Amino acid sequence: xxxxxxxxxxxxxxxxxxxxxxxxxxxxxxxxxxxxxxxxxxxxxxxxxxxxxxxxxxxxxxxxxxxxxxxxxxxxxxxxxxxxxxxxxxxxxxxxxxxxxxxxxxxxxxxxxxxxxxxxxxxxxxxxxxxxxxxxxxxxxxxxxxxxxxxxxxxxxxxxxxxxxxxxxxxxxxxxxxxxxxxxxxxxxxxxxxxxxxxxxxxxxxxxxxxxxxxxxxxxxxxxxxxxxxxxxxxxxxxxxxxxxxxxxxxxxxxxxxxxxxxxxxxxxxxxxxxxxxxxxxxxxxxxxxxxxxxxxxxxxxxxxxxxxxxxxxxxxxxxxxxxxxxxxxxxx
Numbered sequence: 001x002x003x004x005x006x007x008x009x010x011x012x013x014x015x016x017x018x019x020x021x022x023x024x025x026x027x028x029x030x031x032x033x034x035x036x037x038x039x040x041x042x043x044x045x046x047x048x049x050x051x052x053x054x055x056x057x058x059x060x061x062x063x064x065x066x067x068x069x070x071x072x073x074x075x076x077x078x079x080x081x082x083x084x085x086x087x088x089x090x091x092x093x094x095x096x097x098x099x100x101x102x103x104x105x106x107x108x109x110x111x112x113x114x115x116x117x118x119x120x121x122x123x124x125x126x127x128x129x130x131x132x133x134x135x136x137x138x139x140x141x142x143x144x145x146x147x148x149x150x151x152x153x154x155x156x157x158x159x160x161x162x163x164x165x166x167x168x169x170x171x172x173x174x175x176x177x178x179x180x181x182x183x184x185x186x187x188x189x190x191x192x193x194x195x196x197x198x199x200x201x202x203x204x205x206x207x208x209x210x211x212x213x214x215x216x217x218x219x220x221x222x223x224x225x226x227x228x229x230x231x232x233x234x235x236x237x238x239x240x241x242x243x244x245x246x247x248x249x250x251x252x253x254x255x256x257x258x259x260x261x262x263x264x265x266x267x268x269x270x271x272x273x274x275x276x277x278x279x280x281x282x283x284x285x286x287x288x289x290x291x292x293x294x295x296x297x298x299x300x301x302x303x304x305x306x307x308x309x310x311x312x313x314x315x316x317x318x319x320x321x322x323x324x325x326x327x328x329x330x331x332x333x
Contacts, residue, residue: 025057162209
């Protein structure tokens, strides 16, 4: 508790940035238009931009979204994952390979038959991914895209969800012994959801069943519109609680800093836009004392200085400014 209070005092006093506090990696969320518009040269430019700001970890969030797969049939089409793995192998980077994002998750996670169905689909996809990409030295681990949050889970629900993640994770580790399995839960600090301590206790119980290796806690700053002056009350307690839950169960805690903000009065596709470096810097400073690594969601859509796939000049400018601001503050020293 004393260490936590000292951390709070340091951050809220606006202390200087810890020299070791920075992003280690970023998510890439595939979308259909990316795979049709992105050729090998554009992917290499994006990956080079990541490396230039010292990001060495790439998390490919999923390879299937609902019924859409992001794996080319045979040898036809651009194989983005192969391009990413090849570049990572040649440039000292590591890649976590994501499984299936099932769009029915939030309405069905309590249903045991549903969990068994999604587990079977994820295990089948994991086998396909390992057969296609497993020989790459850059294949560092797995990412299971189903998310948990600070729901008031019952003990039975925690056990049932834990068994789902254990089932999928065990198959991933059977295919690739020694490769860790990661997830990224989030929290809502608003009314009607568990507070940090209760969430930490529930998540510790869940991890006993789930057997996960890495937990990347989303800081929820972008999704929940949390201002920097609210970090002390609404963000840091969750980091502290999940740090304890992970330590109790032999898992690594990473931080997942959201690099977007919700901008009102925008078309749906532009409602989520890149935030500014001032806020991201404070997110990094806040999360760093609690975690082994910090990554961001997601690099491609919010920090890519090339603005690939976006026609809106203002949006591309926001991406570039966030990238250049991060480079200046965190990667040039």
